[in-house]
Amino acid sequence: MNQNERYELNKELAQMLKGGVIMDVTTPEQAEIAQAAGACAVMALEKIPADIRAAGGVARMSDPKMIKEIQAAVSIPVMAKCRIGHFAEAQILEAIEIDYIDESEVLSPADDVYHIDKTQFRVPFVCGAKDLGEALRRISEGASMIRTKGEPGTGDVVQAVRHMRKMQKQMAEITSMRKDELYQAAKDLQVPYELVRYVQENGKLPVVNFAAGGIATPADAALMMQLGAEGVFVGSGIFKSGNPAKRAQAIVKAVTNYKDAALLAELSEDLGEAMVGINESEIELLMAERGK
Amino acid sequence: MKAAVLALQGAFAEQEHMLGEMGVEYFEIRRKQDLGQEFDALILPGGESTVMGKLMRELGLMEPIREKIKNGLPVLGTCAGLILLAGELSDGEAPHLATLPVTVKRNAYGRQLGSFRTEAAFGKTGEIPMVFIRAPYIEKTGEGVEVLAKVDGHIVAVRYKNQIGVSFHPELAGVRSVYEMLFAKAG
Numbered sequence: 448m449n450q451n452e453r454y455e456l457n458k459e460l461a462q463m464l465k466g467g468v469i470m471d472v473t474t475p476e477q478a479e480i481a482q483a484a485g486a487c488a489v490m491a492l493e494k495i496p497a498d499i500r501a502a503g504g505v506a507r508m509s510d511p512k513m514i515k516e517i518q519a520a521v522s523i524p525v526m527a528k529c530r531i532g533h534f535a536e537a538q539i540l541e542a543i544e545i546d547y548i549d550e551s552e553v554l555s556p557a558d559d560v561y562h563i564d565k566t567q568f569r570v571p572f573v574c575g576a577k578d579l580g581e582a583l584r585r586i587s588e589g590a591s592m593i594r595t596k597g598e599p600g601t602g603d604v605v606q607a608v609r610h611m612r613k614m615q616k617q618m619a620e621i622t623s624m625r626k627d628e629l630y631q632a633a634k635d636l637q638v639p640y641e642l643v644r645y646v647q648e649n650g651k652l653p654v655v656n657f658a659a660g661g662i663a664t665p666a667d668a669a670l671m672m673q674l675g676a677e678g679v680f681v682g683s684g685i686f687k688s689g690n691p692a693k694r695a696q697a698i699v700k701a702v703t704n705y706k707d708a709a710l711l712a713e714l715s716e717d718l719g720e721a722m723v724g725i726n727e728s729e730i731e732l733l734m735a736e737r738g739k
Numbered sequence: 740m741k742a743a744v745l746a747l748q749g750a751f752a753e754q755e756h757m758l759g760e761m762g763v764e765y766f767e768i769r770r771k772q773d774l775g776q777e778f779d780a781l782i783l784p785g786g787e788s789t790v791m792g793k794l795m796r797e798l799g800l801m802e803p804i805r806e807k808i809k810n811g812l813p814v815l816g817t818c819a820g821l822i823l824l825a826g827e828l829s830d831g832e833a834p835h836l837a838t839l840p841v842t843v844k845r846n847a848y849g850r851q852l853g854s855f856r857t858e859a860a861f862g863k864t865g866e867i868p869m870v871f872i873r874a875p876y877i878e879k880t881g882e883g884v885e886v887l888a889k890v891d892g893h894i895v896a897v898r899y900k901n902q903i904g905v906s907f908h909p910e911l912a913g914v915r916s917v918y919e920m921l922f923a924k925a926g
Contacts, residue, residue, distance in 0.1 A: 703798075
C-alpha cells in the first residue's frame with residue numbers, strides 16, 4: 448500500500464471518531480470506565496495533564512508496557528502521546544501498533560525547531576493547533592487529525608475557545624478571498640498554497656478537527672461543538688473530578704446532543720465536584736506556546 | 740423517498756453527503772422524538788459501536804428502532820452499523836439491535852495498521868471499491884442470510900430480508916450500488 452492510501456485510511460479513522468469523546472486514562476481500570484461511559488477512543492498516558500503540570504520536570508512518552516495493558520483492556524482505539532519532534536518515541540509507538548499518535552505539547556518538547564515528519568509513518572498522527580497556520584503546517588507534515596491546543600490540565604476552556612474561534616474565523620476569511628489572493632494568504636500563514644486552496648474550496652480543514660484543553664463539563668463540550676469542533680478530547684476533566692463515570696457519560700451525551708439545552712441541563716445536574724481548575728492567568732507555563 | 744441517518748456518533752455526515760449526492764432526502768436521528776417523523780429507510784453509520792449502542796439504549800432509541808426493523812423498515816449498517824445489527828458478537832460482548840442473524844467479529848483485521856482498501860465483487864454489481872477501517876467481518880451467517888461479498892475468504896457483506904450489513908464504508912468510496920440496493924427495498 449502506498450503512503451497516499453495509508454494517509455487516506457488514517458484520515459478516515461479520524462472521521463469515525465467524530466461526534467465522540469476521547470478520554471485521557473492512566474490505567475486499564477480507567478480505560479474500562481471510559482469505554483463503558485461511551486468514549487470513542489482513549490489516550491493512554493502515565494500522568495494526566497493536571498498532574499504533569501503539578502509535577503513539573505520533563506514529561507516523556509509513557510511506558511509501552513502500560514500502553515499495552517490499556518490496549519488489552521479495551522476494544523476502542525487507543526492513542527498515546529509522544530514529544531514534539533521526538534520521532535524515535537513515535538517509532539516506538541508505531542511498533543506497538545498504537546491507533547493514533549498525539550505529537551503533543553503536553554509533554555516536554557524534544558525539538559524546539561522541527562516537528563516530526565509524519566509522512567514517514569504508517570500510523571496516524573493528531574497534532575494541536577491554535578490557529579489555521581499551525582493546523583495547515585501540521586497537516587502538510589502529515590497529521591491526519593487536528594485538535595485545538597487549549598491549555599491542558601487547567602480545566603479552563605478559554606484557550607480552546609480562542610483557538611477554535613480563531614481557526615473558524617481564518618477559514619471564513621479564506622473562503623471569502625479572491626483566488627488571486629490565496630498566494631499571499633499562503634505566504635502569510637506560512638503554509639503550502641494547495642492547502643489554502645483546499646480551505647477555500649471546502650470551507651474546512653482537509654482533516655477532522657477536535658477541541659482539546661480545559662474541557663471539564665457537559666456545557667464546555669457543547670460550547671466547543673457549537674463553535675465548530677467535530678468532537679472533543681477530555682483530559683484531566685474526568686478523572687480529576689468527583690464522579691468520573693457519571694461526568695464522562697454526561698459529556699458523551701452532551702457531544703451528541705450539543706444543541707439540546709433541555710437535555711444539557713439534565714446532564715449537568717448532580718455531577719459531583721468538577722476538577723478544581725486553574726485560571727489561565729494563574730499559570731506560569733503555557734503549553735499551547737510549545738511548537739508552532 | 741426519505742432516509743433517516745442515526746447521528747449519535749461517527750461518520751454520519753459522510754452518509755448524509757452520499758445521500759445528498761444521490762438526491763435522497765434525509766434527516767438525523769439524535770433523540771427519541773426524532774423517530775416521530777416518517778421515513779422509508781434507515782442508515783446506521785460507521786463509528787464506535789460501543790458508543791452508539793450505549794447512546795441508543797440510554798436515549799430510548801434501541802427498542803423503537805428494533806421494532807421498526809422487525810416490521811420491515813429497510814436498513815443499511817456500515818462497519819459499526821453492521822455490529823449494531825448483528826445478532827451475536829464473537830468477542831462475547833452483548834449484541835445491540837440483534838436483528839440480523841449473523842455473528843460478527845469486531846476489529847477483525849486488528850488495529851489501525853490493519854486498515855486497508857481493496858476491490859471485490861458485490862452482489863450482482865461486479866467489483867466495487869471497499870474501504871476497511873478497523874473493520875469487523877462476519878464469521879457465521881444464520882438461515883436465510885444471503886452473502887453479498889467476500890474478501891480473502893471472509894464475509895464482508897450480507898443481506899437478510901430488509902437488512903443489509905457491510906463491513907466496509909461505501910460512503911467513503913462513493914459506491915452507489917450499495918445504497919441503490921437499500922432504496923430498491925424501500926420502494
